[in-house]
Amino acid sequence: MSENNNEKTSSVLMQEWLKENRSAKRWKNIRFACWFALFAYALFALFNLTGEPTVAISTNSKHVALIRLNGMIAPDRDFSAEQILPILKEAFSDKNAKGVIIDINSPGGTPVQASIIHDAIVLYKKQYHKKIIIVGEDMLTSGAYFVAVAADKIFVNPSTITGSIGVIMKGFGFVDAMKKIGVERRVYTVGIAKDRLDPFLPQNPDDLKKVETVMTEVHQNFMNAVQEGRKGKLKADNATLFSGDFWSGQSALNLGLVDGLGNLMDVMKSEFGTTEFKEYGGTPNFFRLLSGQLNTALDTMFYTVR
Numbered sequence: 001m002s003e004n005n006n007e008k009t010s011s012v013l014m015q016e017w018l019k020e021n022r023s024a025k026r027w028k029n030i031r032f033a034c035w036f037a038l039f040a041y042a043l044f045a046l047f048n049l050t051g052e053p054t055v056a057i058s059t060n061s062k063h064v065a066l067i068r069l070n071g072m073i074a075p076d077r078d079f080s081a082e083q084i085l086p087i088l089k090e091a092f093s094d095k096n097a098k099g100v101i102i103d104i105n106s107p108g109g110t111p112v113q114a115s116i117i118h119d120a121i122v123l124y125k126k127q128y129h130k131k132i133i134i135v136g137e138d139m140l141t142s143g144a145y146f147v148a149v150a151a152d153k154i155f156v157n158p159s160t161i162t163g164s165i166g167v168i169m170k171g172f173g174f175v176d177a178m179k180k181i182g183v184e185r186r187v188y189t190v191g192i193a194k195d196r197l198d199p200f201l202p203q204n205p206d207d208l209k210k211v212e213t214v215m216t217e218v219h220q221n222f223m224n225a226v227q228e229g230r231k232g233k234l235k236a237d238n239a240t241l242f243s244g245d246f247w248s249g250q251s252a253l254n255l256g257l258v259d260g261l262g263n264l265m266d267v268m269k270s271e272f273g274t275t276e277f278k279e280y281g282g283t284p285n286f287f288r289l290l291s292g293q294l295n296t297a298l299d300t301m302f303y304t305v306r
Contacts, residue, residue, distance in 0.1 A: 166244025
């Protein structure tokens, strides 16, 4: 009997010790996250990084306004109309900037976001009367090329993947899979076309015709933007240029899709006579690292609490 009591007491003590140990670890993680957040905030305050343009290279009053655009073009991304339009306006309105240069590395994205950014560049060119140059890095395709044709000139590296002037829509069909596993799909709609393109229903001619109509219209808008932006410069027929195919930078130059070959600093020097620039938008890599570390700390804290 005494042994049983001792075992129960030991068990209770062990549980209490584990509970206290978990609590101590929890508060340790919370304190670490708080101190880390305070440290990161102090660094931001120290460097005064409040979204103002940062002078990367500048000893004279005259410079080039530089914007870097990377990644997919889509809502809630760094390369989106919501994020880019204020940066474009700020760069164009820089009175000491000799012009604007945008360095792009993107495979494209949604046609609406690309179109909005394209139209904003065209508007600001007219409003501020400043030359704008696009420089493509690894990729300047699809929606990214849509944005680029708003510029006065486009330059790429000889190996830059360029073009892809087309429209694509992707999806899956699960009709046969549903049959094999014996599942019946039940859909109730008001409106005969509400379930159009349902992946669990067989394709029908009306759906395919609708998709073709919409995609053709979007493609035509893309073609119009390219033909307007590259007026008098294109060197191939529409069937070749607007097939959705892509080319190296060297081939794109031969087709008239770009104006020349060159990297950022070379183009800056040849087009604006300077390599001094003021960069707009973006966050230095060091602070992205801090942000990532803070997120990791917070994830660890919540995982432990849970």
